[in-house]
Amino acid sequence: MKTTGFRAIFVRSVLQMVRRPIYWAAFFILPLxxxxxxxxxxxxxxxxxxxAAMVDRDGSxxxxxxxxxxxxxxxxxxxxxxxxxxxxxxxxxxxxIFGYFLIPENxxxxxxxxxxxxxxxxxxxxxxxxxxxxFKTFKTTALYTKAxxxxxxVESVGGNAVEAAPMLLPINIDSRAIHNPGxxxxxxxxxxxxxxxxxxxxxxxxxxxxxxxIKYGTSVHLLGMARGSIVRALAAKLLPQTIIWIVIAxxxxxxxxxxxxxxxxxxxxxxxxxxIMFVLACQGMAVFLFGVLPNLRLSLSICALTGIxxxxxxxxxFPVESMYPxxxxxxxxxxxxxxxxxxxxxALDGVHIYYSRIWFVAYIVFMLLPLTMLWxxxxxxxxxxxxx
Amino acid sequence: xxxxxxxxxxREFKLVLHDPGIILFFIFLPLVYPIxxxxxxxxxxxxxxxxxxxxxxxxxxxxxxxxxxDATQEARVIGYAADLNEARHAMADKKCFSILExxxxxxxxxxxxxxxxxALYCEASLLLRYRGFLMAxxxxxxxxxxxxxxxxxxRILPLAETITDGDLMPIEYRPMGNIQSGFDxxxxxxxxxxxxxxxxxxxxxxxxxxxxxxxxxxxxxxxNEMPSVAMTMxxxxxxxxxxxxxxxxxxxxxxxxxxxFPMEGNLWEILIFxxxxxxxxxxxxxxxxxxxxxRESVFVLWVVTSITFLFLSGLTWPRYAMSAGWKxxxxxxxxxxxxxxxxxxxxxxxxxxxxxxxxIPLWILSAIYMVGAYCVQRWIVRPTLFHQDPALPTxx
Numbered sequence: 001m002k003t004t005g006f007r008a009i010f011v012r013s014v015l016q017m018v019r020r021p022i023y024w025a026a027f028f029i030l031p032l033x034x035x036x037x038x039x040x041x042x043x044x045x046x047x048x049x050x051x052a053a054m055v056d057r058d059g060s061x062x063x064x065x066x067x068x069x070x071x072x073x074x075x076x077x078x079x080x081x082x083x084x085x086x087x088x089x090x091x092x093x094x095x096x097i098f099g100y101f102l103i104p105e106n107x108x109x110x111x112x113x114x115x116x117x118x119x120x121x122x123x124x125x126x127x128x129x130x131x132x133x134x135f136k137t138f139k140t141t142a143l144y145t146k147a148x149x150x151x152x153x154v155e156s157v158g159g160n161a162v163e164a165a166p167m168l169l170p171i172n173i174d175s176r177a178i179h180n181p182g183x184x185x186x187x188x189x190x191x192x193x194x195x196x197x198x199x200x201x202x203x204x205x206x207x208x209x210x211x212x213x214i215k216y217g218t219s220v221h222l223l224g225m226a227r228g229s230i231v232r233a234l235a236a237k238l239l240p241q242t243i244i245w246i247v248i249a250x251x252x253x254x255x256x257x258x259x260x261x262x263x264x265x266x267x268x269x270x271x272x273x274x275x276i277m278f279v280l281a282c283q284g285m286a287v288f289l290f291g292v293l294p295n296l297r298l299s300l301s302i303c304a305l306t307g308i309x310x311x312x313x314x315x316x317x318f319p320v321e322s323m324y325p326x327x328x329x330x331x332x333x334x335x336x337x338x339x340x341x342x343x344x345x346x347a348l349d350g351v352h353i354y355y356s357r358i359w360f361v362a363y364i365v366f367m368l369l370p371l372t373m374l375w376x377x378x379x380x381x382x383x384x385x386x387x388x
Numbered sequence: 389x390x391x392x393x394x395x396x397x398x399r400e401f402k403l404v405l406h407d408p409g410i411i412l413f414f415i416f417l418p419l420v421y422p423i424x425x426x427x428x429x430x431x432x433x434x435x436x437x438x439x440x441x442x443x444x445x446x447x448x449x450x451x452x453x454x455x456x457x458d459a460t461q462e463a464r465v466i467g468y469a470a471d472l473n474e475a476r477h478a479m480a481d482k483k484c485f486s487i488l489e490x491x492x493x494x495x496x497x498x499x500x501x502x503x504x505x506x507a508l509y510c511e512a513s514l515l516l517r518y519r520g521f522l523m524a525x526x527x528x529x530x531x532x533x534x535x536x537x538x539x540x541x542x543r544i545l546p547l548a549e550t551i552t553d554g555d556l557m558p559i560e561y562r563p564m565g566n567i568q569s570g571f572d573x574x575x576x577x578x579x580x581x582x583x584x585x586x587x588x589x590x591x592x593x594x595x596x597x598x599x600x601x602x603x604x605x606x607x608x609x610x611x612n613e614m615p616s617v618a619m620t621m622x623x624x625x626x627x628x629x630x631x632x633x634x635x636x637x638x639x640x641x642x643x644x645x646x647x648x649f650p651m652e653g654n655l656w657e658i659l660i661f662x663x664x665x666x667x668x669x670x671x672x673x674x675x676x677x678x679x680x681x682x683r684e685s686v687f688v689l690w691v692v693t694s695i696t697f698l699f700l701s702g703l704t705w706p707r708y709a710m711s712a713g714w715k716x717x718x719x720x721x722x723x724x725x726x727x728x729x730x731x732x733x734x735x736x737x738x739x740x741x742x743x744x745x746x747x748i749p750l751w752i753l754s755a756i757y758m759v760g761a762y763c764v765q766r767w768i769v770r771p772t773l774f775h776q777d778p779a780l781p782t783x784x
Contacts, residue, residue: 002424022689028690030689030692031491031692033696034692037699038695040711040714041714044709045707048709049708050708051708064764078738089564092736093736093738093740094732094745095728095732095743098706099564111557116555117557118560119557119560120561120562121559121560121561122562122564123563123564124565124651125563125566125569125574126566126568126574126577126731126736127706128569128574128575129704129705129706130706131563138561139561143559146559149557154541168533169529169533170498170501170532170537170540171453171498171503171504171506171529171533171536172504172506172529173488173505173506173507173508173525173528174507174508175518175522175525175526176507176509177518178509178510178511183512185705188513188514188515190706193695197692197695201692202690204691204692205688208685208688211684215605215684220692263466297408297409297604297683297684300687304691305421308694309425311695312429317515317516318429319434319514319517322433322435323429324431327428344511349480355481355482372531388407388408388601388605388606
């Protein structure tokens with residue numbers, strides 16, 4: 001067999017990966033576990049039945065009917081009946097409940113006498129998602145209660161309750177979340193966090209495999225095999241990884257949109273193209289970072305930092321336009337940002353490809369980035385120095 | 389025995405100082421990472437998300453509705469579109485994130501005393517944007533509705549006014565803990581604790597990798613072992629504990645102070661609470677050493693777990709909604725309990741005795757992981773170290 005040239009390096013790279021368990025873990029076990037975990041954890045879409053408490057200081061027939069109405073709501077699970085505000089607050093501090101609904105003393109008699117008793121509800125905003133769901137349920141219950149009272153007032157003075165009904169909500173704004181009407185939480189997180197995990201692993205493994213060459217001084221041999229061409233050396237070394245990552249990215253695509261059935265309203269062609277280009281863009285970015293810091297530990301540190309910060313800065317939950325502009329601008333230097341935007345355009349919203357054209361160009365820029373740093377990688381590969 | 393312990397303790401300091409990688413995990417990670425992370429979310433709230441209006445009614449009440457929506461904190465009306473197509477084009481171009489469509493006859497219906505409907509189409513890629521629009525729409529429609537209702541009741545049933553006289557039953561809402569409902573104050577306290585756990589495990593893992601490296605490569609002999617495995621582990625843990633005192637105080641006290649996160653807890657109680665979490669994390673780190681053959685492989689093997697741990701902790705997806713299997717796994721992670729207890733103390737103002745449901749599991753976990761760590765160190769890590777060449781340079 002030939003000992004130099006593209007094919008020889010390719011075979012060498014494959015053997016290096018097959019022999020070390022760490023590559024098996026990084027290529028298959030860790031990403032696939034994360035895919036499974038994120039999708040499976042939030043299978044139900046929304047965490048309904050939020051534990052909550054009722055503080056009924058009145059104990060009248062009216063307050064009990066409010067309790068019953070609240071208990072019948074889908075999103076809430078009344079796990080406790082507390083006798084005082086303090087008791088409920090302690091339960092919340094201990095984490096037993098996420099919020100409570102307070103009916104004051106003499107509620108019914110005050111109401112009948114027109115003394116306007118105040119209904120108050122409390123949610124523990126330390127836990128955003130359950131507290132928001134609880135807020136919605138509490139508010140709805142309070143409003144229904146109020147509406148019922150208004151109706152009985154209208155009836156009591158001789159009005160017609162049926163005619164009065166539309167008056168209770170004269171203006172109704174229907175809010176519709178397009179393409180995710182159930183507000184499935186897994187759709188939000190799966191489509192962003194799963195590709196971001198892939199980006200993290202691609203960045204780490206690319207730098208790890210290149211850094212190994214310099215750490216153990218084998219890069220000289222690698223350059224020799226490539227007959228001095230750094231492009232040939234890098235291309236042949238990384239091609240086996242590219243193939244594996246593309247297979248995993250395509251699996252990810254089918255895992256998200258086919259197996260889990262997340263919204264897919266666009267063309268499969270563009271999403272598939274996006275995933276393939278995403279893999280190449282991540283590799284491009286990793287090689288670039290390695291070129292800037294051609295040291296195994298430093299390049300891995302910077303990749304880990306970038307990869308983990310991507311989960312926040314690529315704006316999967318907190319929008320870029322709400323961040324400080326000086327921070328938000330960094331979201332545009334991450335391949336995952338473009339993957340996310342293309343997913344929104346082409347899968348979630350299914351708009352014309354025209355609107356996503358720029359994001360595809362950005363991928364190409366990432367792919368070309370390493371060209372600017374080839375000189376530095378070559379220099380360090382020719383004279384490998386390991387700095388721990 | 390004490391002599392052994394002291395020797396390990398001192399030598400471990402030298403090793404850490406000689407390894408910039410470990411220094412990075414112990415100092416840089418807890419110092420810099422929380423700052424960057426907090427800055428990302430520091431605006432706390434999503435304000436003024438752009439909205440386009442398609443007003444087919446063009447009545448005074450429809451304009452009032454649009455004005456009121458524009459005046460909310462959550463939404464900002466950037467303009468009118470001639471029809472739904474034009475609005476959709478703007479949305480696809482990311483110029484706006486929701487479309488309010490007011491149908492023809494909107495104002496007339498209100499005048500007739502019927503219910504008037506408008507539709508708000510929200511782009512659903514981000515939950516926070518949708519939540520903001522929903523809040524704005526609900527608040528505005530209720531406020532305007534109440535006004536119209538009062539007017540109507542006054543007109544139809546003058547007698548009713550004497551009974552109701554404005555608001556019949558005021559409703560009040562009080563967010564607790566994170567009282568501004570800010571995103572940064574919600575996510576960061578938990579992330580701080582996760583950072584602490586991960587930095588201990590990563591540092592211990594890297595120290596384990598250094599033991600197996602060729603000393604010629606790293607420039608120092610990374611092995612720091614005494615005949616007693618337990619004393620060796622204890623000495624190393626004490627060393628890590630000493631180094632971590634300042635970073636931990638910085639994480640749980642000064643970071644929340646800098647970014648004005650809720651701080652209701654007592655610092656001493658918090659530190660006592662976090663002690664078993666640090667011990668358990670050390671235990672995991674020592675066990676992790678069993679599979680780390682090289683200093684740098686900790687990055688590849690461990691960094692990605694942060695995401696899994698963040699979700700397992702129940703911060704975003706509450707633990708009561710997890711399936712039994714995932715709940716069990718999350719029970720095994722020290723950060724789950726550490727984070728939950730820290731949030732309760734720091735944000736909700738719980739005392740140490742109120743978080744006993746988190747404190748006791750932490751001690752149980754630290755006992756289990758320490759036994760596990762002893763076994764891994766005794767039977768897996770130690771036997772692999774005998775191949776070291778004693779003639780190689782040791783740490784100066």
